[in-house]
Amino acid sequence: MVIESSREKAVSPWQSQAVRIVAVKAEIPGVETYRLKFVDQGVEDAYSICPGQFNMLYMPGYGESAISASGYDDQNRELLQTVRAAGNVTRALSRLNVGDELGLRGPFGQGWPMEVAWGGHLILIAGGLGFAPIRSAIEAAIRHRTQFEQISILAGARSPDQLLYQDQYEQWKAAGAELRLTVDRATSQWNGNVGIVPLLVDRLKISNPATTTVMMCGPEVMMWYTAKSAIEQGISVERIWLSMERNMNCAIGHCGHCQFGPAFICKDGPVLRYDQIASYLKIKGL
Numbered sequence: 001m002v003i004e005s006s007r008e009k010a011v012s013p014w015q016s017q018a019v020r021i022v023a024v025k026a027e028i029p030g031v032e033t034y035r036l037k038f039v040d041q042g043v044e045d046a047y048s049i050c051p052g053q054f055n056m057l058y059m060p061g062y063g064e065s066a067i068s069a070s071g072y073d074d075q076n077r078e079l080l081q082t083v084r085a086a087g088n089v090t091r092a093l094s095r096l097n098v099g100d101e102l103g104l105r106g107p108f109g110q111g112w113p114m115e116v117a118w119g120g121h122l123i124l125i126a127g128g129l130g131f132a133p134i135r136s137a138i139e140a141a142i143r144h145r146t147q148f149e150q151i152s153i154l155a156g157a158r159s160p161d162q163l164l165y166q167d168q169y170e171q172w173k174a175a176g177a178e179l180r181l182t183v184d185r186a187t188s189q190w191n192g193n194v195g196i197v198p199l200l201v202d203r204l205k206i207s208n209p210a211t212t213t214v215m216m217c218g219p220e221v222m223m224w225y226t227a228k229s230a231i232e233q234g235i236s237v238e239r240i241w242l243s244m245e246r247n248m249n250c251a252i253g254h255c256g257h258c259q260f261g262p263a264f265i266c267k268d269g270p271v272l273r274y275d276q277i278a279s280y281l282k283i284k285g286l
């Protein structure tokens with residue numbers, strides 16, 4: 001079930017649990033969304049996840065990878081994970097079919113602080129595969145549509161065929177969210193924006209910056225410049241949240257792989273407040 005205010009974990013963070021693939025949806029070339037269901041009903045009952053949190057998906061013989069929840073289907077109790085076949089684990093996962101099982105540990109980390117944005121304009125920004133954790137925030141925002149003055153979804157990709165979740169756009173707009181898209185390279189059929197994601201922020205009408213909140217995920221350079229645009233629009237640094245996707249191993253703050261300044265991304269993040277990490281984002285190679 002999706003929990004939005006509590007960050008408690010009811011399932012052991014040490015133990016991988018068996019999940020079964022109940023559906024696979026091809027999103028864009030090389031990226032698929034898996035619907036996963038716990039094999040053990042007791043585990044399913046105990047499991048809860050907040051938008052923006054992630055799980056460690058385990059492929060025996062290959063290892064584990066951190067993957068953000070891109071959604072949770074409360075009715076069917078199915079977890080959505082959108083995965084790019086990038087390396088060892090994710091390529092092995094991409095060879096599985098409906099009915100196959102894999103392991104899952106989680107949920108981990110701090111998710112999107114949705115309540116912080118209540119009463120104002122919520123701007124959700126995604127670059128590339130960063131759309132996965134943003135999708136879970138979109139679902140949460142739409143579920144509580146009346147809590148927000150306005151919801152804007154801004155997303156960018158290299159080209160139109162790289163934009164994720166295209167079949168959801170009409171549904172999001174019908175639920176009252178504004179959607180603006182941009183691509184680096186247009187095709188002859190594309191009549192939307194061309195350019196980088198920060199330009200979408202520059203062009204957005206923000207009537208009350210003091211109550212506007214930004215949540216974003218994408219390449220770090222994109223997030224850096226997008227945050228700059230948001231600040232120039234008068235949005236407070238304390239209202240800008242980033243999901244950082246750095247390499248990690250244990251997911252429970254032991255191994256140190258994901259240390260970023262004083263923060264461990266696995267347990268203090270992946271969602272972190274801009275002003276708390278801005279000085280570290282500037283350091284090359286950190």
Ligand SMILES: Cc1cc2nc3c(=O)[nH]c(=O)nc-3n(C[C@H](O)[C@H](O)[C@H](O)COP(=O)(O)OP(=O)(O)OC[C@H]3O[C@@H](n4cnc5c(N)ncnc54)[C@H](O)[C@@H]3O)c2cc1C
Nearest residue numbers: 065066067068082083084086087088089090132245246270
């Ligand atoms: C919090 C968090 C959330 C995430 N959410 C998602 C998500 O929702 N969806 C998603 O698809 N990914 C997500 N990721 C990224 C994902 O965890 C990584 O891509 C992960 O490394 C994939 O594991 P893998 O074993 O398949 O790939 P790896 O084997 O780790 O390879 C990943 C990349 O590194 C390159 N690489 C591997 N080994 C080497 C090497 N020796 N030298 C040079 N390059 C190398 C590969 O070519 C590939 O591009 C997330 C990461 C974090 C931290």
